Amino acid sequence: MTTVVSIAFESTDSADALLRDTDNARVIEILNAGLGRPLKYAFVMHAGVSIPDIKVQWSTDSDMVQAFGFSYNKLSAASLEATFPCEVYLNIENWRSLRAHQAHWRLMGIKKYREYQVTHEFGHALGVGHLAPRGRVCNVMTQQTMKPTCAINSRPTSVDLDYFIKARARGGFARVRQSKL
Numbered sequence: 001m002t003t004v005v006s007i008a009f010e011s012t013d014s015a016d017a018l019l020r021d022t023d024n025a026r027v028i029e030i031l032n033a034g035l036g037r038p039l040k041y042a043f044v045m046h047a048g049v050s051i052p053d054i055k056v057q058w059s060t061d062s063d064m065v066q067a068f069g070f071s072y073n074k075l076s077a078a079s080l081e082a083t084f085p086c087e088v089y090l091n092i093e094n095w096r097s098l099r100a101h102q103a104h105w106r107l108m109g110i111k112k113y114r115e116y117q118v119t120h121e122f123g124h125a126l127g128v129g130h131l132a133p134r135g136r137v138c139n140v141m142t143q144q145t146m147k148p149t150c151a152i153n154s155r156p157t158s159v160d161l162d163y164f165i166k167a168r169a170r171g172g173f174a175r176v177r178q179s180k181l
């Protein structure tokens, strides 16, 4: 059975200046393509006054440093606090351009980076940690912003999906997480 997961988008003042009209819808699209179908989740934009399942906070590099106390700049992050709804921080500066990243990412282009950024952080929010690089193609839960030994990949592999499906069975996004980077 499909579970609806509602997402509320917020942005800091400085991130808001960089945000475009289509960005939130694109995040929802990426989620439904990467996690939604295989995991039977339907990600939707949160509407109304009820509490959303997940809160996305668009942040700049300096917002990330302020929120996490040390250099999370250039990165995104998922829920660090014991809060509900689950919180995912997306770095708007990375989403906008890959200036901060190494050449191997710039070659892959912004489209794949965004898929990786969103799918990876929501994978953390679901409760999955980092996976070591194994095999030719990187798992989406392998940290790929430092040059990995595997081929860059922005979509869940069968290995990622095994972890995601187990995490969903344990309660998925409803669980409180302690997950970094």
Ligand SMILES: [Zn+2]
Pocket (backbone or CB within 6 Å): 120, 124, 130, 143, 180, 181
């Ligand atoms: Zn990570």
